[in-house]
Amino acid sequence: xxTYKVAWLIVSLFVCISCxxxxxxxxxxxxxxxxxxxNDQAQFNSINxxxxxxxxxxxxxVTYEAVAEGVLEKYTEGYVVSSDEGGNFYKQxxxxxxxxxxxxxxxxxxxxxxxxxxxEFGRKVYVKxxxxxxxxxxxxxxxxxxxxxxxxxIPSTQVTEYIKRTDEVAAVIAKEVSIVDFSDxxxxxxxxxxxxxxxxxxxxxxxxxxxxxxxxxxxxxxNCLGNSVILSTSTFSDFxxxxxxxxxxxxxxxxxxxxxxxxxTLYINTPEALHFNNLEPCSEALLTAYFTEAxxxxxxxxxxxxxxxxxxxxxxxxxxxxxxxxAEFSALSSGDSNNTGWxxxxxxxxxxxxxxxxxxxxxxxxxxxGHDAIKVYISTxxxxxxxxxxxxxxxxxxxxxxxEANFDNWYTWTGSGDIDLSTFSGQGYIxxxxxxSDTNNLNSTVHLDNVFxxxx
Numbered sequence: 001x002x003t004y005k006v007a008w009l010i011v012s013l014f015v016c017i018s019c020x021x022x023x024x025x026x027x028x029x030x031x032x033x034x035x036x037x038x039n040d041q042a043q044f045n046s047i048n049x050x051x052x053x054x055x056x057x058x059x060x061x062v063t064y065e066a067v068a069e070g071v072l073e074k075y076t077e078g079y080v081v082s083s084d085e086g087g088n089f090y091k092q093x094x095x096x097x098x099x100x101x102x103x104x105x106x107x108x109x110x111x112x113x114x115x116x117x118x119x120e121f122g123r124k125v126y127v128k129x130x131x132x133x134x135x136x137x138x139x140x141x142x143x144x145x146x147x148x149x150x151x152x153x154i155p156s157t158q159v160t161e162y163i164k165r166t167d168e169v170a171a172v173i174a175k176e177v178s179i180v181d182f183s184d185x186x187x188x189x190x191x192x193x194x195x196x197x198x199x200x201x202x203x204x205x206x207x208x209x210x211x212x213x214x215x216x217x218x219x220x221x222x223n224c225l226g227n228s229v230i231l232s233t234s235t236f237s238d239f240x241x242x243x244x245x246x247x248x249x250x251x252x253x254x255x256x257x258x259x260x261x262x263x264x265t266l267y268i269n270t271p272e273a274l275h276f277n278n279l280e281p282c283s284e285a286l287l288t289a290y291f292t293e294a295x296x297x298x299x300x301x302x303x304x305x306x307x308x309x310x311x312x313x314x315x316x317x318x319x320x321x322x323x324x325x326x327a328e329f330s331a332l333s334s335g336d337s338n339n340t341g342w343x344x345x346x347x348x349x350x351x352x353x354x355x356x357x358x359x360x361x362x363x364x365x366x367x368x369x370g371h372d373a374i375k376v377y378i379s380t381x382x383x384x385x386x387x388x389x390x391x392x393x394x395x396x397x398x399x400x401x402x403x404e405a406n407f408d409n410w411y412t413w414t415g416s417g418d419i420d421l422s423t424f425s426g427q428g429y430i431x432x433x434x435x436x437s438d439t440n441n442l443n444s445t446v447h448l449d450n451v452f453x454x455x456x
Contacts, residue, residue, distance in 0.1 A: 032167045033123075033164075033165040033166045033167040033168070034126075034164055034165070034166055034167065035166070035167050037075070037126070038073070038075060038126050038128070038164050039073050039075075041072065041073070042072060042073035042074060042075050043072045043073070043074045043075070044074075044075060044076070044077075045074055045075065045076045045129060046076065046097060046104070047076055047078055047095070047096070047097045047104040047105065047106050048097065048103060048104040049076075050076050050106060050129070050134055050143070051104055051106065051134070051141055053134055054134045054135060054136065054141055055141075059136070060135070060149075061133040061134065061135030061136075061146050061149065061150075061151060062133060062134050062135070063131075063132070063133040063146050064129040064130050064131065064132055064133070064134075065130060066130050066131045067130045067131075071130070073128065073130055074128070074129040074130055075126050075127060075128055075129060075164075076106075076126075076127050076129060077097075077124065077125065077126050077127065078095030078096055078097050078105070078106070078124070078125060078127070079095060079096055079097075079098065079099045079122060079123070079124050079125075079170055079172060080093060080094070080095055080119050080120065080121055080122060080123045080124075080125060081094050081095065081096050081105065081121065081122075081172055081189070081190035081254060082094035082115075082121075082254055082267075082269065083115075083116045083120065083121045083269040083270070084113060084114050084115050084116050085114065085116040085120075085269070085270070086237055086238050086239055086268075086269055086270040086271075087234060087236055087237040087238045087239075088233060088234050088237040088239075088267055088268060088269060088270075089115075089267065089269070090113060090234065090236070091109065091110055091111060091112065091113050091115075091153055092107055092108060092109055092110060092115075092142075093107070093108045093110055093115055093119055093125075093163065094106070094107050094108070094188050094190075094254050095108065095125060095127070096188070096189050096190060099122065099170035099171060099172045099173060100172070100173040100175075101173075101175060102175060102189050102190070104185075104189075105187070105188035105189040105190070105254075106134075106141060106142065106143055106188055107140055107141070107142040107143070107188055107256075108127065108142070108143045108144065108154070108163065109142055109143065109144035109145075109151055109152065109153040109154065110144075110153055110154045110156070110159050110163070111153035111154060111155050111156045111159075112154075112156040112159045118160075118165055119163065119165060120169065121172065121269065122169045122170045122171060122172045123165060123166070123168070123169050124166040124168040124169070124170060125163050125164060125165055125166060126163075126164040126166065127143065127162060127163055127164070128161070128162045128163075128164070129143075131145075131162075132144065132145065132154070132162065133145065133146035133151060134151075135150075135151045136151075137150070137151050138257055138258075138259055138260070138261050139257035139261030140187055140188065140256055140257050141187070141188075172190055174190050174191055174192035174250075174252040175189055175190065175191045175192065176191070176192045176194065177191050177192070177193070178193075178223075178227070178415065179193065179223060179227035179228070179229050180227055180361055180413070180415070180449075180450045181413070181415060182229075182255065182264045183413070186255050187255055187256060187257070188254060188255065188256060189254070189255055190252065190253070190254055191252070191253065191254075191255050191266075192250050192251065192252050193221070193223065193229065193250065193251045193266070194223070194249075194250050195223045195224045195248060195249075195250075195278075195282060196221045196222065196223055196248065196249065196250065196251045196274075196276075197221065197222055197223075197246075197247065197248040197249075197276070198219055198220070198221055198222075198231075198244050198245075198246075199219075199220040199221070199222055199228075202219050202220060202244055203244070203246065204243065204244075205219070205243070205244055206240065206241050206242060206243055206244065207219070207231075207233040207237070207239055207240050207241075207242055207244060207271070208233040208234060208235045208237060208240035209235065209240045209241045213235050213240075214235065215234070215235055215259075216232045216233060216234055216235065216259075217232070217233045217234075217235065217240065218230050218231070218232055218258075218265070219231045219233070219244060221251060221266075223282075224248075224282030224454070225450075225452050225454065227450075229264060229265065229266055230258065230263060230264075230265040230266070231251070231253075231265070231266050231267075231268070232258065232265045232266065232267055233267075233268070239270065239271050242271055245271075245274055245276035246276065247276045247277060247278055247279055248276060248278040248279075248280070248282070249274065249275040249276035249277050249278050250274075250275045251266060251268070251273065251274050251275075252268065252273040252274075252275075253266040253267050253268040253269070253273055254266070254267045254268075286348050286349065286350075286352060286353075286356065286453040286454065286455060287345055287346065287348055287430070287451065287452060287453035304345075304346035305343060305344065305345060305346065306342070306343070306344040306384070306386065307341070307342075307343055308341070308342045308344070308386045308389060309339075309340070309341050309342075310340040310341065310342060310389070310390075311336070311338045311339060311340040312331065312334060312336035312338055312339030312340065312341075313334055313335075313336055313339070314329065314330065314331055314334050314336065314339050314341060315329070315341050316328070316329050316341055316343045316432075316434070317329075319447075325449070326363075326447045326448060326449040327343060327432075327447070327448040327449065328445065328446065328447050328448075329341050329343075329373075329374075329434040329436075329445070329446050329448075330365075330436075330443065330444065330445035330446065331434075331436035331437060331438045331442070331443040331444075332438060332443040332444075332445060333438065333443075334438045334443070335438055335439070336437065336438050336439070337437055337438070337439045337440070338435075338437055339434070339435070339436045339437065339438070340433065340434065340435050341433070341434045342389055342431055342432075342433050343431065343432040343433075343434075343448070344382070344389070344429050344430070344431045344432075345429055345430040345431070345451070345453075346429075347384060347427050347428070347429060348427065348428045348429065348430070348453055349427065350380070350421065350424050350425050350426055350427070350428045351425055351426065352455060353455030354422065354455065355420075355422050355455060356420075356421035356422055356424070356453055356454070356455050357418045357419065357420065357421065357452075357453065357454050357455075358376075358397065358416070358418075358419040358421055358430060358451075358452070358453050359415065359416050359417070359418060359419065359450075359451075359452050359454075360376075360399075360415075360416045360432075360448060360449070360450060360451040360452070361413040361414065361415055361416065361448070361449045361450045362374060362413070362414055362416070362446065362447060362448055362449075363413050363414065363446075363447040363449075364444050364445065364446060364447070365444070365445040365447070373434055373435060373436050373442070373444040373446050374432060374433065374434055374446045374448070375396060375432075375433050375435070376396070376397040376399055376416075376419075376430065376431070376432055376433075377394035377395060377396055377397060377430070377431045377433060378394070378395050378397055378421065378424060378428055378429065378430055378431070379392045379393055379394045379395070379428065379429050379431065380393075380424055380425070380426045380427060380428050380429075381393055382394075382429045384429070389431075394431060397419050397430075398419070399416035399417060399419055400414060400415060400416050400417040413447075413449065421453065430451070430453070432448055434446055
């Protein structure tokens with residue numbers, strides 16, 4: 001994933017130095033586009049299939065054969081969700097497979113600028129794959145020409161040959177997601193983040209014209225649960241000197257990775273993508289739990305939580321994968337015929353506000369078909385001690401299944417959905433309970449992260 005980054009950095013430096021902020025061009029509004037599939041004998045490939053063509057390989061770029069005897073033309077199709085009109089995208093086109101609720105998206109590298117005059121936001125396009133390569137650059141899967149083992153730009157003279165403009169311009173609806181839902185599957189899609197605001201130390205700053213902004217201005221945005229994401233803006237964008245909006249609201253943009261593939265970041269087309277018109281403060285959080293690595297990596301040590309084993313030898317532990325901490329329980333290799341472990345939250349004041357909502361994320365490894373290894377409960381008469389667990393009354397809380405569809409793709413987190421706690425009052429405790437058996441082959445590994453209880 002990090003391959004060729006030095007070379008790309010040199011190229012990027014050259015590109016940035018060569019950029020000219022010149023908007024003196026005419027928009028050919030008379031262009032309509034084709035109305036039918038370019039070749040009814042061609043082979044259609046969904047964007048998902050293009051991504052999968054690379055993902056199932058060795059990690060090296062995969063090139064589609066040029067058209068020849070016995071080789072069909074191949075196309076994919078999608079809707080444009082990037083725009084270089086504001087200067088924040090440069091010599092690339094981002095397309096996704098549907099204008100609303102997309103399932104996949106991809107970046108196309110092109111040696112042409114501007115692109116929005118022909119391939120504007122929402123324009124449906126057909127992309128000829130023959131002769132192009134799909135590979136990964138800076139952690140993002142892309143289409144382009146293969147040069148020296150790298151994904152390079154399609155020459156400007158060949159852009160219209162490879163990217164066929166149709167006569168359809170759709171209304172693109174940003175896909176509403178949460179920061180905790182970020183994954184490879186969402187990369188390059190046009191998303192919406194709700195209840196966002198800029199970090200306090202960014203207030204009064206510009207998008208990308210501060211003294212310490214080199215190639216991109218990186219600004220931290222936070223949601224009401226304290227989750228954060230970086231908003232990246234090119235220092236060559238037309239709106240680099242615009243002051244960041246205050247208040248709170250939604251942010252629409254393309255989800256991608258930073259240049260060094262260290263974190264997710266959001267790119268917007270124009271400042272109008274930020275709808276920060278909400279003057280109300282965030283809902284108050286009763287419980288905010290991120291899990292971090294324990295010093296000895298064996299004992300769960302999140303302050304205020306109770307970690308108790310009812311049966312067996314295992315208990316909840318803290319683990320870290322690619323910098324993300326989470327709680328884990330597994331009966332695998334324990335030798336236990338029965339293993340039950342309780343992870344109980346600090347006490348919650350359920351009379352503090354109205355409309356309490358519980359949310360969390362889970363993930364399974366080595367799933368047991370037909371067996372739910374984790375259940376979630378609430379109690380309002382638990383005394384907070386290990387001996388009081390079995391004497392308390394616990395009510396089951398229903399949530400979205402933690403069993404993801406693709407078990408080959410590890411660390412695919414599933415959100416619980418909003419769990420209504422408004423009918424409960426007094427002091428309450430939330431319990432995450434694992435049950436399993438190593439001897440009966442019910443030994444799933446369960447991961448838990450990002451536990452929140454908020455009030456309106």
